[in-house]
Amino acid sequence: MTNTTVLASLNSALQHAMQSDERVYLLGEDLLDPYGGAFKITRGLSSQFPERVLTTPVSEAAITGIAGGMALRGMRPVVEIMFGDFITLIADQVVNSLTKFRWMYNDQVAVPIVIRAPMGGRRGYGPTHSQTLEKLFLGVPGLRVLAPTALGNPGELLSQAILQDDGPVLFVENKLLYLTQLFNPAGSDFTLAVSTPPDTYAPTYTLALRDAPPPSLTLAAYGYMAELAREAIIKLAYQHEIFAELVVPTQLAPFDAPTLAPLLDSVRRTQRLLAIEEGTLALGWGAEILAGAAEDQGIVLQAARRVAAADLPIPASVPLEAAQLPDVESIVQAAKKMV
Amino acid sequence: MSDDLNLYRTLYRIRRFEETILDEFSSGVFCGTTHTYLGQEANAAGVLSHLNPGDIVFSNHRCHGHFIAYGGDMRALFAELMGKATGIGGGRGGSQHIHWRDFYSNGILGSTVPISTGAALAEKLTGSGAIAVVFIGDGTLGEGVVYESLNIASLWGAPVLYVVENNRIAQTTPIQLSLAGDIPARFTAFGIPTSELDTSDVTEILPVAGQLISAMRAQPGPRALILHTHRFGPHSKGDDTRPEDEVARLRAERDPLSIHAARLSAKDRAAVTKEVDAEVAQAFAQAQADPAPQAAPTP
Numbered sequence: 001m002t003n004t005t006v007l008a009s010l011n012s013a014l015q016h017a018m019q020s021d022e023r024v025y026l027l028g029e030d031l032l033d034p035y036g037g038a039f040k041i042t043r044g045l046s047s048q049f050p051e052r053v054l055t056t057p058v059s060e061a062a063i064t065g066i067a068g069g070m071a072l073r074g075m076r077p078v079v080e081i082m083f084g085d086f087i088t089l090i091a092d093q094v095v096n097s098l099t100k101f102r103w104m105y106n107d108q109v110a111v112p113i114v115i116r117a118p119m120g121g122r123r124g125y126g127p128t129h130s131q132t133l134e135k136l137f138l139g140v141p142g143l144r145v146l147a148p149t150a151l152g153n154p155g156e157l158l159s160q161a162i163l164q165d166d167g168p169v170l171f172v173e174n175k176l177l178y179l180t181q182l183f184n185p186a187g188s189d190f191t192l193a194v195s196t197p198p199d200t201y202a203p204t205y206t207l208a209l210r211d212a213p214p215p216s217l218t219l220a221a222y223g224y225m226a227e228l229a230r231e232a233i234i235k236l237a238y239q240h241e242i243f244a245e246l247v248v249p250t251q252l253a254p255f256d257a258p259t260l261a262p263l264l265d266s267v268r269r270t271q272r273l274l275a276i277e278e279g280t281l282a283l284g285w286g287a288e289i290l291a292g293a294a295e296d297q298g299i300v301l302q303a304a305r306r307v308a309a310a311d312l313p314i315p316a317s318v319p320l321e322a323a324q325l326p327d328v329e330s331i332v333q334a335a336k337k338m339v
Numbered sequence: 340m341s342d343d344l345n346l347y348r349t350l351y352r353i354r355r356f357e358e359t360i361l362d363e364f365s366s367g368v369f370c371g372t373t374h375t376y377l378g379q380e381a382n383a384a385g386v387l388s389h390l391n392p393g394d395i396v397f398s399n400h401r402c403h404g405h406f407i408a409y410g411g412d413m414r415a416l417f418a419e420l421m422g423k424a425t426g427i428g429g430g431r432g433g434s435q436h437i438h439w440r441d442f443y444s445n446g447i448l449g450s451t452v453p454i455s456t457g458a459a460l461a462e463k464l465t466g467s468g469a470i471a472v473v474f475i476g477d478g479t480l481g482e483g484v485v486y487e488s489l490n491i492a493s494l495w496g497a498p499v500l501y502v503v504e505n506n507r508i509a510q511t512t513p514i515q516l517s518l519a520g521d522i523p524a525r526f527t528a529f530g531i532p533t534s535e536l537d538t539s540d541v542t543e544i545l546p547v548a549g550q551l552i553s554a555m556r557a558q559p560g561p562r563a564l565i566l567h568t569h570r571f572g573p574h575s576k577g578d579d580t581r582p583e584d585e586v587a588r589l590r591a592e593r594d595p596l597s598i599h600a601a602r603l604s605a606k607d608r609a610a611v612t613k614e615v616d617a618e619v620a621q622a623f624a625q626a627q628a629d630p631a632p633q634a635a636p637t638p
Contacts, residue, residue: 025464057494062453062487069457072443073395074465092484096447097454105438106428254638 006154007178010041013155014078017162018049021076024162026053027063028080038082039118039178060089064115068098068168071113078162084119084172085131098168099142110166114158120174120224120278121309121325126316132279132309134172138253138288144200145253147172147223150180151192151205151230157250160201172252174224174278189234197258202251204262209237209245216339217244218266220289221276222252225326229276232331240332242339245270252285260292267293271302272338276331281308303338307331343602346541348611349384350596353404355619356413357572360403360420364576368627370422373434376404378539378571381595382504383408385544386472386564389552393441395462395471397455400435402444405474409442413619417626424632441469449482451475452501456492456561459499463559470498470555478509480518480525489529489561498559500551501526506570511580526563537567539593542602569593 018024026042032055036043046053056063060081067077081087087094098111121130134145146161146169148154154177161169185192193206207230208215217236221229226248236242247263267273273293275286286306293299310324357375364373376383379401387396387408398405406416411427419426420434427437435446445451451473459471479485480503492499503522507514526533532554534547544566551562569589573579579586600608 054495057487057490059487059491061484062456062491065450065453065484065488066457066460066491069454069459070461070464071457072454073458073461075461092447092450093453097445097450100436101438101443104428104432104436105443106431108428108438 004182005178006148006150006180006182007039007041009153009155009182010148010158010173011043013158014042014045015048017078017159018045018052021163022052023074023076024052025070025075025077026080027056027067027077029056029058029082031055031080037080039175041116042080060086061093064090064093065097067113068093068111071098071111072101072109076112076162078114078116081115081117083129084117084133085128087117087133087137087170090115091136094137094143094168094170095140099140102167103142111168112166114161114165114169114171116171116173118173118175120176121314121321122176124316124318124321127313130314130321132277134170134252135279135284137170138255138285140253143168143170143253144251145170145172146202146250147174147252148177149205149223149226149248149250150177151183151207151226151248152194152203152250153182157202164201172223176224177227180224180227190230195262197261199256199258200251202249204250204259205248206262206266207233207246207248209233209243212237212243215243215245215270217242217272217274217335218263218270219244219246219274219276219331219335220263221246222249223278225276225278228326228328229331231328232335235328235332236335240336242335244335255288255292263289264293264296264299267301268299271300273301273304274307274331274334274338275305276307276326278309278325280311281306282311284308305334305338307334343599344607344611346384346388347599347603347608348615349408350380350541350599351611351615352413352619353380353383353407354596355615356407356416357403359619359623361572361576363623369420371433372575373420374401374575375572376401378569378589378593378595379504379506380404381539381541381544381599382502382566382568385541386502386548388545389549390472391469393467393469395441395455395458395469396443397451397458397471397473398442398444399448399451399474399476399479400446401476402435402437406437406439406442406444411439411442414622414625415439417623418629421626421629422631423626423629425626425629430632448475448479449484452485453488456488456497456499459492459497460495463496463498468556470500470552472500472502474502474504476509477503477505477507477514477518477522480522486525489526489531492561493529493531496560498555499561500555501531501561501563503563503565505565505567507567508570508581510574511578522565523563531561531563533563533565535565535567539568539595540598541595542599
């Protein structure tokens with residue numbers, strides 16, 4: 001999987017999923033070729049599977065509900081929400097129907113649906129097309145929230161979600177990841193460890209500097225922020241002699257002990273935890289990560305901090321936007337205060 | 340056994356079940372709340388008589404009548420309302436959230452409209468020949484996702500029958516305060532063939548529903564049936580703000596039971612009454628004796 005982008009990996013995964021299971025349908029806005037979706041993740045699929053790529057009206061709630069009904073009746077639909085900002089429009093379907101059915105109908109049904117949502121800023125799209133909104137959906141019982149990373153195989157994660165997961169999945173794709181090359185540890189400054197908790201197929205990656213002293217700081221990040229954290233690790237080591245390792249989960253929810261284990265293993269050694277996310281700071285993923293570490297009786301936390309977006313809407317102006325979103329420098333500055 | 344007698348039995352089973360719920364609620368045997376179908380029995384009986392095995396039904400908070408007309412077990416429904424292990428969903432769902440065979444209900448108004456549309460679409464795409472029926476009320480016409488769904492159902496030819504039971508009151512809000520324009524136009528605007536009836540006579544609903552469903556089977560696509568009806572009981576329990584004499588007038592003029600009973604001999608009617616009274620009493624007693632679920636939560 002070297003020399004390939006996250007975009008190409010996701011596109012191949014959709015193609016593979018549709019090829020291998022005729023119950024897989026794609027629903028979303030502007031999916032048809034030659035356009036192939038706003039971010040081109042579905043390009044080519046409507047030509048190859050014209051009966052199973054359904055381009056829809058601008059009706060996110062109904063698309064999600066309709067796909068949910070299809071899933072309830074044995075299909076494996078994939079919904080594309082054009083911009084992740086629009087997931088507010090699908091909230092009722094996800095929270096009160098799709099994630100509840102299996103449990104409230106006493107385990108008599110399954111709802112295998114994957115909802116893909118491109119999130120994130122840094123493209124100057126402004127307040128309603130740049131957000132990182134998945135925190136609104138973290139902690140919904142019955143919903144698995146996945147975030148692919150360029151450290152692993154995004155396509156494999158997506159194809160497992162589509163073909164193997166019998167429950168609803170929100171699949172969060174940071175837009176800047178799309179053109180990012182998949183990471184290859186061979187020949188890099190890093191070693192990469194992968195662990196997959198027993199109750200999920202979504203791996204957690206641990207990235208450490210090769211031939212470096214033992215790390216004194218754990219960074220936790222997901223999605224595109226893992227790319228920025230990787231750059232920050234190099235800077236911290238070469239410019240500040242601070243050695244950090246990076247833990248990158250691909251499963252954000254459910255947030256349970258097995259999923260958290262690789263992170264806690266790292267913090268147990270470093271005693272310092274910096275949680276990094278592109279979403280707004282207050283009441284977010286980072287807070288939950290720090291709480292998980294604080295609650296672990298085997299961990300003595302010397303320092304804990306969060307880096308995240310300002311608690312404000314995202315401005316369209318590129319310099320204003322850059323000032324509000326966390327970047328490599330804000331990770332470095334936060335880390336320096338901890339060690 | 341005549342069809343008229345079978346229809347009467349269905350109407351009376353729903354009536355007796357719902358009366359038992361309201362009579363027994365104050366004794367504390369049931370969890371939460373309930374929404375009874377009193378007065379609307381002919382709608383469920385008239386529409387669901389046309390279903391084949393495998394056809395799908397989506398219902399709402401007022402789902403007991405639909406469930407019973409679908410063929411659901413009264414003991415399991417009583418037990419569900421009591422929060423018992425033998426309930427339809429083991430006590431997890433309660434009155435509004437039940438699933439058995441191809442019957443589903445949910446308490447979020449409007450949410451079932453896209454879900455049922457998608458379910459119908461899946462049946463069309465797999466070529467099963469099954470259709471879906473979704474019951475909504477006048478109150479649900481205020482939810483936006485309904486119209487998104489009608490648009491897509493019509494575009495994609497989803498074989499779903501939208502049944503609007505217009506009981507002219509949403510909880511306590513009369514329709515003149517909640518609904519502008521007219522109801523059939525909401526469906527015909529999307530190119531959905533629509534029929535409309537203002538009756539409590541099951542024998543009038545039966546053929547119209549039958550024609551719509553036959554047409555859907557022959558030519559898959561959505562249809563709508565608007566049934567102007569009347570709710571005799573409160574929205575849930577003790578929350579009826581209508582004048583008592585108005586409800587009494589509706590009971591006198593629009594009771595599906597008395598309208599249809601006139602077609603039966605006194606002997607047949609008495610026999611059904613006796614049989615169903617015993618059946619409902621036994622279902623209630625069995626459910627009461629059933630065990631509570633184990634308390635351990637499971638993911």
